[in-house]
Amino acid sequence: MDKVIKGKVWKFGDDIDTDLITPGKWLGSPELKDHVLETEDPDFPKQVQKGDVIVAGKNFGCGSSRETAPEALLQMGIVATFCESYARIYYRNSIGLGLPPLIVPGVSKEIEKGDEIEFSFETFKLKNLRTGKELQAERIPDFLLEILEGGGQEKILKKKLKQKLKELRAKKE
Amino acid sequence: MTIAEKILARAAGKEEVKPGEYLIAKIDLLMAHIAAARIVARFMGFPAKVRKVFDPEKVVVLEDHFVPAPTVFAANAQKMIREWAFKQNLKYFYDIKAGICHQILPEKGHVRPGMLIVGTDSHTTTYGAYNAAGTGIGDTDGTVAAALGELWFKVPETIRFVLDGKLPKYVMSKDIILKIAGDYKADVACYKSIEFVGKAAEDMSIASRATLSNFSMELGAKFAFTPPDNKIIDFLKGRTEKPVTSDDLVKPDEKAEIEKIYELDVSDLEPQVACPHTVDNVKPVSELKDVEIQQAFIGSCTNGRLEDLKIAAEILKGHKVHKKTRLLIIPASQEIYKAAIKEGIIETLIDSEAIICNPNCGPCFGAHMGMLAPKENCISASNRNFKGRMGSEDAGIYLASPAVVAASAITGVITDPRTL
Numbered sequence: 001m002d003k004v005i006k007g008k009v010w011k012f013g014d015d016i017d018t019d020l021i022t023p024g025k026w027l028g029s030p031e032l033k034d035h036v037l038e039t040e041d042p043d044f045p046k047q048v049q050k051g052d053v054i055v056a057g058k059n060f061g062c063g064s065s066r067e068t069a070p071e072a073l074l075q076m077g078i079v080a081t082f083c084e085s086y087a088r089i090y091y092r093n094s095i096g097l098g099l100p101p102l103i104v105p106g107v108s109k110e111i112e113k114g115d116e117i118e119f120s121f122e123t124f125k126l127k128n129l130r131t132g133k134e135l136q137a138e139r140i141p142d143f144l145l146e147i148l149e150g151g152g153q154e155k156i157l158k159k160k161l162k163q164k165l166k167e168l169r170a171k172k173e
Numbered sequence: 174m175t176i177a178e179k180i181l182a183r184a185a186g187k188e189e190v191k192p193g194e195y196l197i198a199k200i201d202l203l204m205a206h207i208a209a210a211r212i213v214a215r216f217m218g219f220p221a222k223v224r225k226v227f228d229p230e231k232v233v234v235l236e237d238h239f240v241p242a243p244t245v246f247a248a249n250a251q252k253m254i255r256e257w258a259f260k261q262n263l264k265y266f267y268d269i270k271a272g273i274c275h276q277i278l279p280e281k282g283h284v285r286p287g288m289l290i291v292g293t294d295s296h297t298t299t300y301g302a303y304n305a306a307g308t309g310i311g312d313t314d315g316t317v318a319a320a321l322g323e324l325w326f327k328v329p330e331t332i333r334f335v336l337d338g339k340l341p342k343y344v345m346s347k348d349i350i351l352k353i354a355g356d357y358k359a360d361v362a363c364y365k366s367i368e369f370v371g372k373a374a375e376d377m378s379i380a381s382r383a384t385l386s387n388f389s390m391e392l393g394a395k396f397a398f399t400p401p402d403n404k405i406i407d408f409l410k411g412r413t414e415k416p417v418t419s420d421d422l423v424k425p426d427e428k429a430e431i432e433k434i435y436e437l438d439v440s441d442l443e444p445q446v447a448c449p450h451t452v453d454n455v456k457p458v459s460e461l462k463d464v465e466i467q468q469a470f471i472g473s474c475t476n477g478r479l480e481d482l483k484i485a486a487e488i489l490k491g492h493k494v495h496k497k498t499r500l501l502i503i504p505a506s507q508e509i510y511k512a513a514i515k516e517g518i519i520e521t522l523i524d525s526e527a528i529i530c531n532p533n534c535g536p537c538f539g540a541h542m543g544m545l546a547p548k549e550n551c552i553s554a555s556n557r558n559f560k561g562r563m564g565s566e567d568a569g570i571y572l573a574s575p576a577v578v579a580a581s582a583i584t585g586v587i588t589d590p591r592t593l
Binding site for chain 2: 017020024039058064087091092141144152154157161162
C-alpha cells in the first residue's frame with residue numbers, strides 16, 4: 001500500500017447501494033465491468049482509470065453483502081474511497097480486499113468530480129489540489145490498517161495456512 | 174452489558190467488552206449460500222492439506238438464490254457448491270429443495286439463543302429474533318470464517334426502539350419497520366446493534382419479529398434483537414439437538430449502556446409504503462392511492478412466512494387478482510409451503526389467481542424469476558427497492574406489508590387493506 005495517494009476524483013451522492021455498484025443482473029457476467037455505477041454516472045465505467053479515487057456522501061455501499069462491489073472498484077483501478085460514512089458490510093469487505101475506505105467528514109461538500117486529490121496515510125489528511133482545501137479523515141484503527149497493509153484478508157489467511165502446513169509437516173517429522 | 178456485548182464478550186473469551194473495541198471472536202456458525210461458490214474458489218488457492226473448513230458441523234451451506242438454476246452459469250455455481258459441501262463432509266447442506274436460508278436455519282434448529290452467527294447474506298440479522306447475534310459478511314470474510322472459525326469484530330453501540338401500544342387490524346410489523354426507516358432514515362442504525370423492546374414487540378409472533386430483525390439490516394444494523402422470551406423457546410422446541418431453556422436466553426443488564434432510545438406507539442399506525450428507489454422514502458398508504466402496479470410479490474426472507482401467506486389469503490378470499498396485475502407468492506420454506514397447503518391457504522391463493530413458486534429468494538434480488546420490464550411498478554413484501562433491483566432500472570419497486578400487497582393485487586393500484 002502506498003503511503004501517499006494522488007488521484008482523480010469520481011463523485012457520487014448519498015446511499016450508493018451495492019446494487020448500483022454491481023447490478024444483480026450482471027453478476028457473474030464478464031460484462032459486469034461495463035455496468036459498474038452506470039446508472040449514477042454513465043461515464044464512470046467507460047472512463048475510469050487506474051489510480052482514480054471515489055468521493056461520496058453518507059452510507060456508501062449500503063444494501064446487499066455482495067463483495068463484488070468493492071472488488072469491481074478495485075479491479076477498475078480505484079485505489080481508495082473517501083466518504084462521509086459507509087454501510088458496515090461494505091466497509092468490512094473493502095478492508096478485507098485491501099481497498100482503503102476512508103471516512104472524511106465534509107468530503108462531499110469540498111470535492112467535485114474531476115478534482116485531483118492527495119492523501120497521506122501518515123497524517124490522514126486529504127487535500128483538494130484544485131482548491132487547496134485540506135480535510136481531516138478519521139484515522140483507520142491500527143487493527144484494520146494491518147489488514148490493509150498485509151494486502152487484505154485472503155493474503156493474510158494464506159500466510160496463516162502456510163504456517164499451519166509447516167507445523168503439520170514438522171509434527172510428522 | 175447489552176445483548177450484543179454479552180454475546181461478543183463470550184465469543185471472544187472476555188469478561189467484558191465496550192463499544193468501539195476491536196476483538197477476535199470465535200464464531201458459532203457460518204451460513205453460506207450462493208456466495209459459497211466464491212468461498213470454494215478461494216479455497217482452491219490453498220494448499221491441499223489445509224483446504225478444510227474449521228468444523229464441518231458449524232458450516233451450514235444452502236442453495237436458495239436462483240433455484241432451480243435459470244442459466245448454465247447458475248447451474249455451475251450450484252454444482253460447485255454442492256460438490257464442495259460433500260467433499261468437505263459438511264453435516265448440514267440444504268440443496269435447492271429446502272427454502273430461504275434465514276428461514277431454514279431457525280426451522281432446522283441451527284440457531285440458538287446466545288450464538289454468534291455470520292452469514293454471507295446481509296439479512297443474517299434475522300437471527301436476532303431468536304436471540305442470536307447474526308450479521309452479514311462478504312465472501313472474503315466468509316473464507317476466513319470457514320477456514321479459521323474466527324473473525325475480527327468491532328463491538329457496536331446499542332440503540333433501542335421502544336414499541337408501545339397494540340397494532341391495528343391489517344397493520345403489521347413490516348409497517349413498524351418501514352415507519353422507522355422513513356422517520357429516522359436508512360443509516361439510523363449504521364454499525365449499531367438494535368434492541369426492540371416494549372409491549373408491541375413482546376406481543377408479536379416470532380414471524381413478525383423476524384421481519385423486524387431482518388429489515389433492520391436496511392437501517393444499517395449489525396445485529397437486531399427482539400425480546401428474549403419464551404416464544405423463542407416454544408418456536409425452537411423439537412428443532413434443536415439440545416433443548417433450549419430460559420437459562421439460554423441472553424438478556425441485557427439493567428444498567429446496560431444504550432446510546433439512544435427511540436419511542437413509537439403503534440396503536441394508530443397506518444400501513445406504510447417505501448417508494449422508489451430507497452427504503453427510507455416512506456409514505457403512508459393513504460397518500461399513494463393512484464399508483465398503478467403490474468406486479469405484486471409476497472415472499473422473501475422478510476415476509477414469506479406462514480402468517481404472511483395467511484393474511485394474504487384472508488384478504489384475497491373471494492376476490493381475483495386484478496386483470497392488469499400478476500401476483501407472485503413464494504413460501505419461505507417447504508415447511509411453510511406444506512403448512513399453507515394443509516390450512517387451505519394455498520387453495521385460496523390459487524383461486525384468487527395468484528402464482529405460487531417454489532421456496533427460494535425469488536424476484537427480490539433481480540437475477541431470475543419475476544423480473545420487471547421498463548415502466549412497470551411492483552409492490553413487494555421484500556426488503557429492497559433499489560433502482561434496478563428487480564430487473565429494469567426504469568421500473569419502480571414499492572415495499573409494503575403482505576396485507577398491503579394482497580389488497581393492491583386485487584385493485585391493481587396501491588391499496589390500504591382496510592378499505593376493501
